[in-house]
Amino acid sequence: MKLELGYIDINNIEFSSESKVENGTLYVNQDAITKMILEDENIKSVKLDIAHPGDSVRITPVKDVIQPRVKVEGPGGIFPGVISKVDTVGSGKTNALRGCAVVTAGKIVGFQEGIIDMTGPGAQYTPFSKLHNLVVVCEPVDGLLQHDYERSVRMAGLKTATYLGELGKAITPDETKVFETPSLKEGMKLYPDLPRVVYVQMLQSQGLLHDTYVYGVDAKRTLSTMIYPTELMDGAIISGNCVSACDKNTTYHHLNNPVVQDMFAQHGKTLNFVGVIITNENVYLADKQRSSDWTAKLCELLGVDGAIVSQEGFGNPDTDLIMNCKKIEGKGVKTVIITDEYAGQNGKSQSLADADPAATAVVTGGNANQVIVLPKLDKVIGTLDYVDKIAGGHEGSLAADGTITAELQVITGATNELGFNCLSAR
């Protein structure tokens, strides 16, 4: 399967009477988007705002971040099974608006939503401070149940991103990259001397507002399976997740998964990138055992030499991670895990809730308990009402002068377990 991904560089967003992309500026007709979102009777009101890199702006509570994309050639459409029909995606041509994103915010859905600061120390912890963001602030109708509200906000973000992506359909991209995954048989012939490596992506699927969707299917109702990496680039996996902001994978992360990007970059050089196994993180022990057994079984069947496993979230998913690691290693496959740490504010506690001697190669996204101080910024998009309540915050996190003292956990994408973040030991 082969996909040509065209990047259209966006270096500005402006409101305008006409929506279009011209000379790197994304012009947005507010009325068209507002009208589209308000077609959902669960949404009482919607407000659009723009945040540029360097602006003294704090966006919170952030639910999802989405990159606008459009299918230019080939079967299917972006976000299959959710926005587009369920046809298989991942081949042909796709255009992406690079440098911008849709951010959904507004009254809180769950208790685990994040903060994006566009300037100051907080901005250094989130990759989304470097983007021109169109923020969609939704308010639910009175009495709407949490899970209905979550679905409505999720759809509002995806619809907006799809609308903006369409504007890039006829634009010539600034850069084009080609990604191709051969069949197993061809792949083995192409690079007989290189180690064959698979990427195992764990999807948050604990339920109760902690969900991920694959072609529209709730991931907690799936068995571990395989997917072409280019299907991810067309939005086959989306986030419906109100899990901790620092280490949840937003839809933007799924579209731009850095493990996939890096494995493609090494494909044919240092390794042979076989494909992606997706597996879930459920709340029943039997599910954890079945899914990790299945993942190891697929690794064995593929006959790979190595596996890279990425986690999403923390706590009991640490067990899914360790089960995957232990069982894949048990098949004689060298395994590297990517996670993050909850090692206490002083960094001295055990980092993961579970452990095993088989986990000999671990990459960390950082310690989510690290305390940070975020000075007041001039403007808030959304509301500061929930700063004390979101995961990583505490009573008194928001001081009278507008300063926020909280754990790194509050910042969207700060300790991302795909490695899509800014933290480094250097």
Add this chain to the structure above:
Amino acid sequence: MVKEIERAGIPVVHICTVTPISMTVGANRIVPAIAIPHPLGNPALTPEEEKVLRRKIVEKALTALTTEVDKQTIFE
């Protein structure tokens, strides 16, 4: 908490969903629970069925508490 209470000489049963974590942290008597968001119940059942389920878990835990063990044991 399990280990600290046992250190004081009082036997403990750990009722938990993710029994591998309980094994890792060193609990000696482990009783599996239902699921992480509802360890001692199941919202899919009727209240009557749920009461039966809860009683079974508690009784299993009491049996575990009074059973001699010479190594970490999961009471399935």
